[in-house]
Amino acid sequence: MERVVVIGTGQGGFQLAASLRQEGFTGRITLIGEEPGLPYQRPPLSKDYLKDGNDARLLLRPPDFYEQQRIEIIGSTRVTGIDRTTMEVETGDGARIAYDHLVLATGSRNRIPPIAGLDRPEVLALRTLSDARVLRDRVEHMRRVVVIGGGFIGLEFAAVARARGIEVAIVEGADRLMGRAVAPMTSRHFLDVHRGWGSSVHLGQFAEAVTDAEGSLAVRLRNGSEVSGDTIVLAAGVIANDAIAKEAGLATDDGIVVDDLLRSSDPNISALGDCCRFVEPVSGLVARLESVQAATDHARTIAARLVGQPKPYAAVPWFWSNQGDRKLQIAGYAPDADDWHVAEADGKLTVFCFAGDRLASVETVGNAGAHMAARRIFANAGRVPRKLLETADYDLNAVMAAA
Amino acid sequence: MPRITFIAADGAETVVDAGEGDSLMQVARAHNVDGILAECGGEMMCSTCHVYVEGDWLDRTGPADEDERDMLDFAPCEITDASRLSCQVKITDDMDGLVVRLPERQV
Incomplete structure (x- = not known):
């Protein structure tokens, strides 16, 4: 494989490129993104950035990283089409860029609800x-x-x-x-x-x-x-950027459909992060997740496969949201939760979410210890029966020892 | 500007000048120090910016607090009393000469 082309210069696209180099890939890597500039982190945009306004702190890596690692970034450029027969992408300025493998890291865009007057500058x-x-x-x-x-x-x-x-x-x-x-x-x-x-x-x-x-x-x-x-x-909320995949004839369903190796319906094209619909390994449910965790772990899975070491995607999903002094952390994925157990003590909130007899996720506020324990339990045990929690009286350290 | 030395797991040293007010993680990233991932951007959520503070410098940086320690528990390499998440160490003037070591891996 000579050239990997990535559409998207967000955290997932960046991680894919960085992981490819870590894995020893020596071919050409090209990232094409609509935004100008180098890949940066979005999570601080709704928090610290609004306070400190420091652009440089957002950059995932400084400019010389991309030179040293020979990662080519083409910014301010929209990809308008994928030609799967000739294995080329076409950009808004008419250029055609050939790929041996294409990674779609197109992310998501803001959903614009049908509200009159949204075009006002305020x-x-x-x-x-x-x-x-x-x-x-x-x-x-x-x-x-x-x-x-x-x-x-x-x-x-x-x-x-x-x-x-x-x-x-x-x-x-x-x-x-x-x-x-x-x-x-x-x-x-x-x-x-x-x-x-x-x-x-x-x-x-x-x-x-x-x-x-x-x-x-x-x-x-x-x-x-x-x-x-x-x-x-x-x-x-957001909408997956999957139109370009759909136009190219790839399977989509509110996101680009991928298998457990993050391959799209065309084996020469992978997808990662917000824009893809994949099988979430802990729950076994088909999911499209908007998280740093999914983007980076997807990227690592794809990079390993592209250098000839394929391993099915197996990462535990986790999420966070910092609101003022409250740290919300979620381990697991529970869209099908139908019962809950709440533990609240010393200002720490822990909610165990169950789907049938299975622990689906653990939500915590100000309880990083419980969050990390839950992540470890899911990573080690995968499926965690509710009975295990009950027997351990909802003590995650005891569950960790038993799981 | 405080001068900071990062020592990689293989012994390679990187010496950089830190901006005051930055976190140790931000300093590492701005200077392309390999071995610090910081996937969450410094919100103490991912535990991928683990460092070991060398020798007496722990007196200046202070140890990890309870929340930070809880996050560190999940880091893949050995956790010691000198372990810190570098995103939680704010650089101050009296840290000129600070030395930190990096673990073998962050994920």
């Missing part, structure tokens, strides 16, 4: 560094912000804004916060936390329109009420 999104720069400038002058979407990003931003004394209103269409990602008890905990910080939270309320209000803006909710603010932050 409506900001948060996905890219460029978005974050605009938001950071704006934060300096913000007095009242309406956050549309009560997921990780919206709530992380809300916590930062509130800590700066900005009035915050959070509008969430579902009847609880982070409903897609966490147990009802964890949602409740964070509802209390955000309300305790002084944010107003409107649950079960879809935003319908952004309109003018006296000297300011307002978000009109489905129930007819209005929430005013000088800035609107849109954080209504």
Whole structure:
């Protein structure tokens, strides 16, 4: 194999390139991305970056890394098509770049809900560094912000804004916060936390329109009420960037479908991270995950295969969200959870999520020890029967010894 | 500017000038020091920026607190009293001359 081409210069694309070199790949590596500049980390954009505004700290590696490792980055360039017959990608400026293996690390983009008036300049999104720069400038002058979407990003931003004394209103269409990602008890905990910080939270309320209000803006909710603010932050989830794969005839289903080696339906093309739909190994469920963990562990799995050491993907999923002083950590994947056990002590919250008789995930707030123990238990045991937890009286250290 | 020495598992030394206010992890990354991954970007979530603080320097950096120790427990290499997550060590002026060793691997 002479040349690996990666579409995407995010954390997953970067990791793929770095891991290929670590594994001893000597061929050509080319990363093509729509954003300008070098690969950077997104997680701090909704947290520390809004406070320190330090661009250099976001870079995954300094510029000389890419020279030393012979990793070619083509930025500000959109890939417009994949020709699987000639094994070439075509870019917006008409160039054709040949590949021996192609990796799709196209990530995801912000979902734009059908809300009238979103084209106003006071409506900001948060996905890219460029978005974050605009938001950071704006934060300096913000007095009242309406956050549309009560997921990780919206709530992380809300916590930062509130800590700066900005009035915050959070509008969430579902009847609880982070409903897609966490147990009802964890949602409740964070509802209390955000309300305790002084944010107003409107649950079960879809935003319908952004309109003018006296000297300011307002978000009109489905129930007819209005929430005013000088800035609107849109954080209504993301959509997988799988269109280019679909147009090339690859199997997609809200994400590029891959097997347990992260191969797409074309063996010369792999996909990783936010944009791919894969079999999550602990639960056995088909999943599309938006996380640093999935992007980096997928990348390592693909790199190992490309240098001739294929191993099925086996990483334990984990997630985090820092909201103010609250550290939410999740080990495992539990979209099918149907029962929960809650342990709360010394300001630490632990929620055990069960799917039938199987432990599906462990959510913790301010309890890093339990989180790491859960990750280890899933890594060692895979399937963890509920009985094991009950026998150990929900002591994860005892479970670890038994699992 | 505090001068910091990173010693890789194979003994190779990298000496760099650190910006004050940066974390040890940020210093390592800005200077392309191999062997620190820092996948979470410094939020103490991934445990892939483990270092061993050399000798008496632990008096300056301080030891890991309880949360940090809980995260370190999952790191793949041996954890000692000198183990720190480098993202949690803020560089101050009195750390000029600091020496840290890197573990063999981070994942």
